[in-house]
Amino acid sequence: MNAFNTLPIENPTFANENSLPIAVKDIFCEVGIRTTASSKMLENFVPPYESTVTENMKKAGFVSFGKTNMDEFAMGWSGENSAFGPAKNPWDPTRIPGWSSSGSAVAVAAGLVPAALGTDTGGSIRQPASMCGIVGFKPTYGRNSRYGVMAMASSLDTPGYFTRTVRDAGLLYEATAAHDSRDSTSLTEKVSIDESIWNRTDLKWVRIGVPKEYFIEGIDSGVRSAIDNAIAKIREMWAEVIDISLPHTEHGVSVYYTVCPAEVASNLARYDGIRFGTLSGNGNNIVENRSEGLGSEIQRRSLVGSYVLSSGFYDAYYKKATAVRELIRNDFTNAFTQVDVIVTPTAPTVAWKIGSKWADPLALYLEDIFTLPASLAGVPGLTVPVWYATPKDDSSVDLPVGMQILGPILWEEKILMVGHVLEQAMKEVVDSKKPKVF
Ligand code: GLN
Numbered sequence: 001m002n003a004f005n006t007l008p009i010e011n012p013t014f015a016n017e018n019s020l021p022i023a024v025k026d027i028f029c030e031v032g033i034r035t036t037a038s039s040k041m042l043e044n045f046v047p048p049y050e051s052t053v054t055e056n057m058k059k060a061g062f063v064s065f066g067k068t069n070m071d072e073f074a075m076g077w078s079g080e081n082s083a084f085g086p087a088k089n090p091w092d093p094t095r096i097p098g099w100s101s102s103g104s105a106v107a108v109a110a111g112l113v114p115a116a117l118g119t120d121t122g123g124s125i126r127q128p129a130s131m132c133g134i135v136g137f138k139p140t141y142g143r144n145s146r147y148g149v150m151a152m153a154s155s156l157d158t159p160g161y162f163t164r165t166v167r168d169a170g171l172l173y174e175a176t177a178a179h180d181s182r183d184s185t186s187l188t189e190k191v192s193i194d195e196s197i198w199n200r201t202d203l204k205w206v207r208i209g210v211p212k213e214y215f216i217e218g219i220d221s222g223v224r225s226a227i228d229n230a231i232a233k234i235r236e237m238w239a240e241v242i243d244i245s246l247p248h249t250e251h252g253v254s255v256y257y258t259v260c261p262a263e264v265a266s267n268l269a270r271y272d273g274i275r276f277g278t279l280s281g282n283g284n285n286i287v288e289n290r291s292e293g294l295g296s297e298i299q300r301r302s303l304v305g306s307y308v309l310s311s312g313f314y315d316a317y318y319k320k321a322t323a324v325r326e327l328i329r330n331d332f333t334n335a336f337t338q339v340d341v342i343v344t345p346t347a348p349t350v351a352w353k354i355g356s357k358w359a360d361p362l363a364l365y366l367e368d369i370f371t372l373p374a375s376l377a378g379v380p381g382l383t384v385p386v387w388y389a390t391p392k393d394d395s396s397v398d399l400p401v402g403m404q405i406l407g408p409i410l411w412e413e414k415i416l417m418v419g420h421v422l423e424q425a426m427k428e429v430v431d432s433k434k435p436k437v438f
Contacts, residue, residue: 019061019062019063020062020063020114020115021062021063021064021065021113021114022057022062022063022064022065022113022114022115022116022117022172023064023065023066023067023068023103023104023107023108023112023113023115023116023117024054024064024065024066024067024068024104024116024117025067025068025070025101025103025104025116025117025118025119026038026067026068026069026070026103027070027073027074027119027149027150027152028051028053028054028117028119028148028149028159029047029049029050029051029054029148029149029150030047030050030051030054030064031047031048031049031050032046032047033046033047033064033067034046034067035047035067035150036067036083036084037070037072037073037074037150038069038070038071038072038073038081038082038083038084039072039073039083039271039293039294039295039298040083040292040293040294040295041271041277041278041293041294042150042271042276042277042278043083043278044278045276045277047148049148050148051145051147051148051149052144052145052147052148052176052178052180052182052183053117053144053145053148053149053159053176054117054148055148056175056176056177056178057117057172057175057176060175060176062172062175065107065112065113067103068087068101068102068103068104068106068107068116069082069084069085069086069087069102069103069106070082070087070100070101070102070103070104071099071100071102071124071297072294072295072297072298073150073152073264073268073298074100074101074119074121074124074150074152074157075100075152075264075297075298075301076099076100076297077096077099077357077364077365077367077368078096078097078098078099078102078352078354078357078358078364079096079097079098079099079100079102079103079106079128080096080354080355080358081100081295081297082102083295086102086354087102087103087105087106088106088354089106089109089131089132089351090106090109090110090132091109091132091133091351091397091399091400092351092397092399094353094354095351095352095353095354095399096131096351096352096353096354097109097128097131097132097351098127098128098129098130098131098132098347098351099123099124099127099128099367099368100118100119100121100124100128101116101118101119101120101124101125101128101162102128104116104117104118104128104162105118105128105129105131105132105134105136105162106128106132107162108132108134108162108163108164109132109133109134114163114164114168115161115162115163115164115168115169115172116161116162117159117160117161117162117176118136118159118160118161118162119149119152119157119158119159119160120136120138120158120159120160120371120375120381121152121153121156121157121158121260121375122153122156122256122260122368122371122372122375123346123347123368123370123371123372123375125137125138125160125161125162125383126138126346126371126381126382126383126402126404127346127347127367127368127371127383128162129162129346129383129402130346130347130383130385130400130401130402130404131347131350131351131399131400131402132351132400133385133399133400133402133430133434134162134163134164134385135161135162135163135164135165135166135168135169135382135383135384135385135419135423136160136161136162136169136382136383136402137160137161137163137166137169137170137173137380137381137382137383137416138158138160138374138375138380138381138382139158139160139173139177139380139412140158140187140378140379140380140409140410140412141155141156141158141185141375141378142183142185142186142187142378143158143173143177143187143191143380143410143412144158144159144160144176144177145159145178145180145182145183145186146159146183146185146186147180147182147183147186151263151267152260152263152264152267153259153260153263153264153267154185154263154267155185155259155263156256156259156260156263156375156376158375158378159176160173161173165423166382166384166416166419166420166423167198167416167420169382169416169419170193170197170198170412170416170420173191173193173412173416174191174192174193177191178191187410189410191412193412193413193416194413197413197416197417197420198420200417200420200421201421201424202237202238202421203234203237203238203239203418203421204237204238204239205240206239206240206340206341206417206418207239207240207242207338207339207340207341208234208239208240208241208242208339208340208341208342208343208418209242209243209244209335209338209339209341209342209343210231210241210242210243210244210342210343210344211244211245211246211249211335211342211344212243212244212245213245213246213247213249213250214246214249214344214345214370215227215345216348218348218366219345219348219349220348220349220350220389220391220392222350222388222389222390222391222401223345223347223348223349223350223389223401224345225387225389226345226386226387226388226389226401227343227344227345227386227387227401227403229386229387230343230386230387230403230422230426231343233386233422233425233426234343234422236425237421237422237425239418242338242339244335244338244339244342245331245335246328246331246332246335246342246373247331248324248327248328248330248331248373249328249331249369249373251324251327251328252328252368252369252372252373252376253365253366253368253369253372254321254324255321255324255325255328255372255376256368256372256375256376257304257365258304258308258317258318258320258321259318259321259322259325259376260301260305261301261302261304261305261308262305262308262309262318263305264298264301264302264305265301265302265303265304265305265306265309266305266309268294268298268302269302271290271293271294272286272290273286273289273290273293277290277293278293279292279293280292280293297361300361308321325376328373328376328377329376329377329378331373331377332373332374332377332379332406332408336407336408340407340414340418341405341406341407341414341415341418342405342406342407343403343404343405343406343418344370344403344404344406345370345401345402345403345404346370346371346383346401346402346403346404347367347370347371347402348366348367348369348370349367349391350389350391350399350400350401351391351399352391352393353393356393370404371404374404374406378409379406379407379408379409380406380407380409380410380411380412380415381404381405381406381407381415382404382405382406382415382416382419383402383403383404383405384402384403384405384419384422384423384426385400385401385402385426385430386401386402386403386422386426386430387400387401387426387429387430388400388401388433389401398433400430403422405418405419405422
């Protein structure tokens with residue numbers, strides 16, 4: 001079997017189909033390989049242990065190609081938040097490649113590797129994959145072990161993949177996802193994909209939900225028409241397209257930016273220079289020294305997180321956010337009684353110019369609007385390139401647009417099947433603008 005159907009197996013560099021090189025986001029610990037989470041704090045950290053995901057990947061015969069740039073500790077919207085300089089979009093290097101697993105998306109889109117590992121806490125696989133014109137796949141929360149993955153927000157962090165085809169994403173998923181007793185949130189259900197899904201060419205009997213809350217004002221008109229086109233294609237393939245509602249979507253951003261900082265404040269407290277992290281020693285005290293090692297977004301979240309957890313504010317903020325999170329989760333549970341999968345735009349815009357939104361954190365926070373609800377609910381998500389759109393700031397370029405496909409918990413097979421069929425249907429138009437990388 002040709003494990004990666006996009007890779008020419010006759011290429012002599014790859015002696016055996018399974019020794020394919022996989023790029024690894026710099027947040028997965030690998031024994032003896034410097035792993036920094038793109039933070040000055042961990043500039044010289046060499047892990048003494050291996051993450052389960054990379055361990056499983058290597059057991060399956062794949063090899064680690066090297067570490068990829070990312071937003072510091074996976075917090076960011078653009079790949080600009082790395083202590084080691086921004087990642088750049090291969091479609092136009094003056095533009096951002098998308099948020100935190102940015103280097104992994106770039107490595108696949110630029111043809112350096114056939115696949116890469118990333119993590120998705122609030123969209124960091126789906127959004128950069130969409131902006132770089134490749135496939136991004138975040139399985140159900142708990143399918144991939146978090147053991148050995150530097151923690152950002154533990155109730156949301158989900159390892160996953162960047163690939164050039166949906167089928168490749170499915171293959172890597174089968175290689176790495178498994179129960180792991182070292183992660184208390186690891187799921188025990190068996191991971192398997194019915195091979196017959198790769199033979200599907202239509203969507204007969206598949207009910208596809210289109211939530212009205214994801215087609216809002218503020219979405220780029222080019223993105224909107226790309227997604228409308230893809231929905232029309234889905235109809236042509238005999239799916240039943242049903243209008244649905246996910247009524248609590250609008251609260252996704254505020255819930256996420258309460259829960260996530262709370263978990264960040266707890267998780268990042270360990271970087272105190274005693275056991276983990278290096279402090280510069282240039283400041284007057286431990287607080288100043290710590291601030292030198294951590295970027296401003298990390299400091300902002302740690303402050304917000306400590307605030308929402310502090311006594312007196314806990315009930316008003318953190319507790320309320322967890323209650324509303326439940327409502328968002330229920331939205332999905334209810335919707336999946338009516339439909340098999342849900343389709344939405346992955347991001348409201350195409351890739352923007354490096355630096356153009358950096359000074360406006362609020363504008364950046366809103367970029368997450370379409371990916372956060374699925375993260376809060378823990379449901380699996382996939383993004384597939386479907387078309388191109390012209391950015392507002394330059395009419396001479398076309399940039400990729402991805403469609404997000406969300407499924408019920410543990411139903412990765414459904415979204416992979418729909419994604420695969422859609423990918424085949426869109427292949428001609430998507431490939432027409434794709435640079436040939438191999
Ligand atoms: N933009 C979001 C954040 O900064 C998502 C990041 C992620 O998924 N790692 O939290």
